[in-house]
Amino acid sequence: MEELLERLLEECLHFTTQGRVADYIPELAKANPDALGIYVIGSEGKHSWAGDCHQPFTIQSVVKPILLLQALLDNGVELVQSRVGVEATGKPFDAINAGDQSLDSGHINPMVNMGAIVMCTLIRGATYEERFQRLLELTRKLAGDESIGVDEAVYRSEKSHGSKNRALAYLLKSYGLLEDDVEEVLDCYFRACSIQVDCRALAHIGAVLSNRGRLPVSNQRIFPSALARYVNAILMTCGMYDGSGEFAMRVGVPAKSGVGGGIMAVVPTRMGIGIYSPALDSKGNSMAGIHLLERLSKELYLSIF
Numbered sequence: 437m438e439e440l441l442e443r444l445l446e447e448c449l450h451f452t453t454q455g456r457v458a459d460y461i462p463e464l465a466k467a468n469p470d471a472l473g474i475y476v477i478g479s480e481g482k483h484s485w486a487g488d489c490h491q492p493f494t495i496q497s498v499v500k501p502i503l504l505l506q507a508l509l510d511n512g513v514e515l516v517q518s519r520v521g522v523e524a525t526g527k528p529f530d531a532i533n534a535g536d537q538s539l540d541s542g543h544i545n546p547m548v549n550m551g552a553i554v555m556c557t558l559i560r561g562a563t564y565e566e567r568f569q570r571l572l573e574l575t576r577k578l579a580g581d582e583s584i585g586v587d588e589a590v591y592r593s594e595k596s597h598g599s600k601n602r603a604l605a606y607l608l609k610s611y612g613l614l615e616d617d618v619e620e621v622l623d624c625y626f627r628a629c630s631i632q633v634d635c636r637a638l639a640h641i642g643a644v645l646s647n648r649g650r651l652p653v654s655n656q657r658i659f660p661s662a663l664a665r666y667v668n669a670i671l672m673t674c675g676m677y678d679g680s681g682e683f684a685m686r687v688g689v690p691a692k693s694g695v696g697g698g699i700m701a702v703v704p705t706r707m708g709i710g711i712y713s714p715a716l717d718s719k720g721n722s723m724a725g726i727h728l729l730e731r732l733s734k735e736l737y738l739s740i741f
């Protein structure tokens with residue numbers, strides 16, 4: 437496996453020059469555009485890696501499936517689905533969803549910003565500080581890494597350049613889809629996006645989802661298998677922004693990307709994969725990361741289709 441990862445990584449390295457590091461949050465623009473790393477955790481517990489896989493980066497939108505999981509654990513499927521739908525929007529993650537139709541829960545899903553912002557309001561906790569701490573605990577458990585924390589510089593940068601997310605949150609409020617104080621909810625969302633991870637952490641999260649809610653090796657159950665089905669299905673249809681359909685054809689597994697350059701991929705029953713490469717394509721997905729996953733999928737017949 438290591439040899440295969442090394443070879444594919446070598447073959448895909450040049451794609452990093454075709455992408456661009458996100459700069460709408462100034463702190464993200466500091467990432468090294470040439471970086472590319474991959475980490476794989478197999479269902480039998482074997483770890484394999486190549487490239488810049490120990491480089492820390494912020495989780496960004498890859499936290500959305502964790503926000504969804506926490507909301508599902510706290511409220512159950514019925515309530516969560518009544519508040520945020522499951523259909524793909526076919527629009528960018530931060531699209532202002534206001535056309536001539538009114539906004540309702542069926543127009544958003546937990547993988548776009550509006551849906552993820554609502555998920556923050558569904559997490560249990562007396563304060564938003566407590567809600568975020570519970571989310572962080574779940575992230576640590578899923579990632580198999582108790583040391584995971586927040587990148588404070590990215591968090592401050594997100595918060596001071598978050599006008600678009602404020603617009604989205606106020607829009608939700610105006611349509612009755614969000615009741616709490618917008619700044620408090622967004623503070624939780626910004627901190628969630630600023631959680632610092634590496635490829636190993638993302639591979640571990642993917643491995644738990646691929647193992648239908650159980651930790652690799654120990655088999656300890658973290659969440660019910662029905663919730664793994666719910667999350668994996670949404671990742672398949674909505675996880676890769678408005679490039680999810682093409683990703684389904686080229687790679688064919690549930691996955692989530694973030695503008696920090698991370699991709700967390702779930703190969704049901706077989707493995708979790710974590711990728712880092714911050715040079716992004718026009719949709720916000722890691723450019724070299726998708727090429728690397730596409731090649732790996734072909735070599736190992738990973739597509740579920």
Ligand code: GLU
Nearest residue numbers: 496497529629694695696
């Ligand atoms: N912090 C980012 C935002 O909401 C997350 C974006 C992403 O990774 O898609 O703008």
